[in-house]
């Protein structure tokens with residue numbers, strides 16, 4: 001069976017320079033993410049992975065380069081058009097505790113994006129919807145959390161449960177793409193495996209594209225169809241995941257592989 005590759009996001013020649021830093025945090029980085037694809041980014045601390053995530057989320061300005069998302073020139077969108085495009089990109093970061101307001105109950109944190117846009121109703125929520133409790137309950141079911149957590153506060157949840165809430169919030173606007181920046185790095189090993197499995201299930205059931213960022217090659221390998229290796233702000237290697245062990249891998253990839261296999 002042949003599958004067609006339909007790009008959902010295409011970034012070209014991205015460069016980001018922080019004025020207090022001698023070298024660019026991102027230098028001429030290009031990548032394409034296909035519909036339903038998971039692209040992994042791996043690299044050591046300081047290689048520019050989070051800067052790339054923030055630039056793609058438009059949380060950070062670019063010095064050079066272009067980003068097309070859903071066939072729009074996303075990098076130059078402003079105001080309402082930018083907010084509309086951003087609905088279609090979800091984000092999950094490393095620290096769920098920082099991502100959840102400690103003063104809000106889980107239902108209020110979960111429903112924040114939809115409360116801000118009452119007209120938005122994810123199509124995967126079954127109809128008829130009568131109230132926000134029902135939507136929030138279904139979102140929690142998607143991330144395999146019990147309904148009783150809706151009235152809880154973040155400090156009453158484990159790290160893994162909090163990360164599931166941020167994942168539920170990320171899918172609530174029915175995004176095409178979710179940027180996952182070290183989503184399991186703050187979790188214990190058991191929760192890490194469970195969250196990765198959940199992310200894979202959601203990707204299948206909701207036909208999501210992912211940009212999966214991690215310093216952990218094992219996690220990137222498990223999740224991704226293709227892998228880009230970053231070092232010093234540049235993409236130094238890229239390949240299909242099933243080609244990881246090819247003898248022509250860049251020497252830096254080979255060194256990551258040695259750690260992975262050790």
Ligand SMILES: Nc1ncnc2c1ncn2[C@@H]1O[C@H](COP(=O)(O)OP(=O)(O)OP(=O)(O)O)[C@@H](O)[C@H]1O
Pocket residue numbers: 018020021025043044045046047048049050051052215
């Ligand atoms: N807001 C900022 N201002 C100045 N320099 C920054 C800023 N954010 C990141 N940097 C620098 O840019 C480089 C890339 O950082 P970035 O956080 O993108 O790397 P990373 O690969 O995500 O690292 P880590 O895995 O540790 O999060 C680093 O040298 C970092 O110190």
